[in-house]
Amino acid sequence: MLSRRVLALGFAGLISFAIAACGSTGSTGSPGTAVTDGAIGSRSPSTVAVEVNDGAFTPSTITVPAGSVTFSVKNVGSIEHEFEIFKGDQVVDEVEGLVPGLARDLTVTLEPGQYTYECKLSGHEESGTLTVTD
Amino acid sequence: MVPTFLLMLREGLEAALIVGIVSAYLVKIGRRDALPKVAAGLLAAVGVSILAGVIVVATVGRLPLVVQETLEGLAALAAVAVLTWMLFWMRRQGRAIKGELERGVEMAVTDGRTFALVGLVFIAVIREGLETVLFLIALISSTGTGADTILGGVLGLATAVGVGWAIFVGGVRINLRTFFTATGIVLIFVAAGLVAFSIAEFGEAGLFPNSTVAFNLNGVLADSTPLGSVLRGLIGYRSQPTVLELVGYLLYLVPVMFLFVADRPFRRRAPAAAS
Numbered sequence: 001m002l003s004r005r006v007l008a009l010g011f012a013g014l015i016s017f018a019i020a021a022c023g024s025t026g027s028t029g030s031p032g033t034a035v036t037d038g039a040i041g042s043r044s045p046s047t048v049a050v051e052v053n054d055g056a057f058t059p060s061t062i063t064v065p066a067g068s069v070t071f072s073v074k075n076v077g078s079i080e081h082e083f084e085i086f087k088g089d090q091v092v093d094e095v096e097g098l099v100p101g102l103a104r105d106l107t108v109t110l111e112p113g114q115y116t117y118e119c120k121l122s123g124h125e126e127s128g129t130l131t132v133t134d
Numbered sequence: 135m136v137p138t139f140l141l142m143l144r145e146g147l148e149a150a151l152i153v154g155i156v157s158a159y160l161v162k163i164g165r166r167d168a169l170p171k172v173a174a175g176l177l178a179a180v181g182v183s184i185l186a187g188v189i190v191v192a193t194v195g196r197l198p199l200v201v202q203e204t205l206e207g208l209a210a211l212a213a214v215a216v217l218t219w220m221l222f223w224m225r226r227q228g229r230a231i232k233g234e235l236e237r238g239v240e241m242a243v244t245d246g247r248t249f250a251l252v253g254l255v256f257i258a259v260i261r262e263g264l265e266t267v268l269f270l271i272a273l274i275s276s277t278g279t280g281a282d283t284i285l286g287g288v289l290g291l292a293t294a295v296g297v298g299w300a301i302f303v304g305g306v307r308i309n310l311r312t313f314f315t316a317t318g319i320v321l322i323f324v325a326a327g328l329v330a331f332s333i334a335e336f337g338e339a340g341l342f343p344n345s346t347v348a349f350n351l352n353g354v355l356a357d358s359t360p361l362g363s364v365l366r367g368l369i370g371y372r373s374q375p376t377v378l379e380l381v382g383y384l385l386y387l388v389p390v391m392f393l394f395v396a397d398r399p400f401r402r403r404a405p406a407a408a409s
Binding site (some may be wrong): 089100 | 273358
């Protein structure tokens, strides 16, 4: 009986992950990422390559048009880093667990505005400015 | 290799700690028969994490941030709830044992309680399990990472498992009183850390602003350093917590520690005055 309960728990966990994943396709719900109809949807998505070294992002300033953007972030440093996009104090989206040599993509839909991207690990100061134009 | 080792060690430590303590506890109260169920819960959590990770990568690529952070926050709170229940159950059980009785103590551990302990193991593993699986998939499929990186990850995970095993073996050996007290105190810190963690996760999900920093110990022991990240994995140590995280941590830690220690079992007092 117990093993059936454990199995049920396992399926419940699996199903909730799957529902959450499928149900949220295309929407993030985070501030600054609402997609409006029309012009934004018809632009081709932009891709930006970012490198993070110990102490700095390269480039440290990025400008992209509003809409879907893919940041391809690679750690060329010697310790673990992160790439987090902030609007003010609120995180918009992020990619963590960037160990040296690892590259991970972050695809996010952005409204026009001023953002920053930072590594928020304790003691880290890597940061840059992100401008999203109309 | 070292950063990946540390990351996997950190991710694995908290689950390993809980699995080790729960397993040792079951042995000490004469419920060794429940160990296979703990193993089943552990394997089920690993299996669900792998399955869910593969599904996510194959379909949407990743979970949206809000979903991910909310799920992690909820899982952390669920772990806190079960841990707190377990702490006070341990305390109550401890009080029921007078003196130094160790063997032959019939403790009423019903199947419902065993299920709750297995559930705790399941939650503890699955909490970081999905994120860890997604990380490993990214690691394996990335061209910029070599075998040494993956080896570092495997070693980190193996070390975490080793720590859990050592806690199990050590916990079984030490006497019942010391075990109850020591593991109780450690679990209170773990639970407090999880409260702070859930606040951080819900903040990232956008539920409330969470940016005011309470203090900065990065010059002393940043939680991104090797020792700091081990402490972070074990008891949720943060070198730069926000005010809300610190408040949450203390709001849990202080009352629960007081209640636990103040009514600690095996307190030596004159028999006539025993509570």
